[in-house]
Amino acid sequence: MRRILQHYVDTKTDTVLYTLIDSDLNELKLAAKKLLHDATLVGGKAFGDSFFKWLASFAAIYLLILDSTNWRTNILTALLVPYIFFSFPESLFSFLRGDVGKWIAFVAVVLRLFFPRHFPDWLEIPGSMILILIVAPDIFAQKLRNNWIGLVIDLFIGCYLLQEHIRASGGFRNSFTQKHGISNTLGILLLIVYPICAFIIH
Numbered sequence: 001m002r003r004i005l006q007h008y009v010d011t012k013t014d015t016v017l018y019t020l021i022d023s024d025l026n027e028l029k030l031a032a033k034k035l036l037h038d039a040t041l042v043g044g045k046a047f048g049d050s051f052f053k054w055l056a057s058f059a060a061i062y063l064l065i066l067d068s069t070n071w072r073t074n075i076l077t078a079l080l081v082p083y084i085f086f087s088f089p090e091s092l093f094s095f096l097r098g099d100v101g102k103w104i105a106f107v108a109v110v111l112r113l114f115f116p117r118h119f120p121d122w123l124e125i126p127g128s129m130i131l132i133l134i135v136a137p138d139i140f141a142q143k144l145r146n147n148w149i150g151l152v153i154d155l156f157i158g159c160y161l162l163q164e165h166i167r168a169s170g171g172f173r174n175s176f177t178q179k180h181g182i183s184n185t186l187g188i189l190l191l192i193v194y195p196i197c198a199f200i201i202h
Contacts, residue, residue: 053089056154056194059187060084064125066184076164081129083157085136086150087194093133097141101134151195158191 060080067077088096095101108127111119144150165188166172 050089052194052197053087056087056190057084057089057092059190060087063184063187063191066187067125076161078125078128079157079161081125081132083154083191084129085132085140086145086154088133093141093145096130096133101130105130105134148199151198155192155195155199158188158195162188162192 060083064077064080064084067080096104105127108119108123108130112127144153162185165184
């Protein structure tokens, strides 16, 4: 009788133990699935934000290059400097705020001060951009750059440049049909896409 009772207790204990283990394993599976799902969502958002940030930065640099070569208009392209400052990808921003950027700025200032004939006009805006990246206080470099205020500034600059470009082209249709019109217009539209997408993602 005692053996039967002991066998019954052991069997009951094993069943309860297996049930608890199964329950714990199921909970772990659910937690792992939820973690994977959330990580995918966050990773997707981070990728989208990062992708559009790189795209917008390269579009702004492309427009600066066009302005210094063959896109001579009355548009205030100096506004691309603060745009790049607020939208520059974090890795490049940190790299240029380090010793590399300091050396570039040092050489640019020395050339500008002591050898102005060897300092071409088209280097004025890129040189200013490097100087701003380096000397900007942390409140701009850290707080406003990674904030909705920086996105609002980028959106304002993009919209302003687009309407100025359309006005200088003589209308929206002409902004696509003139020489270099499509590339310029698409470049400026990309400036607007990044802050809008960043607002949607966040």
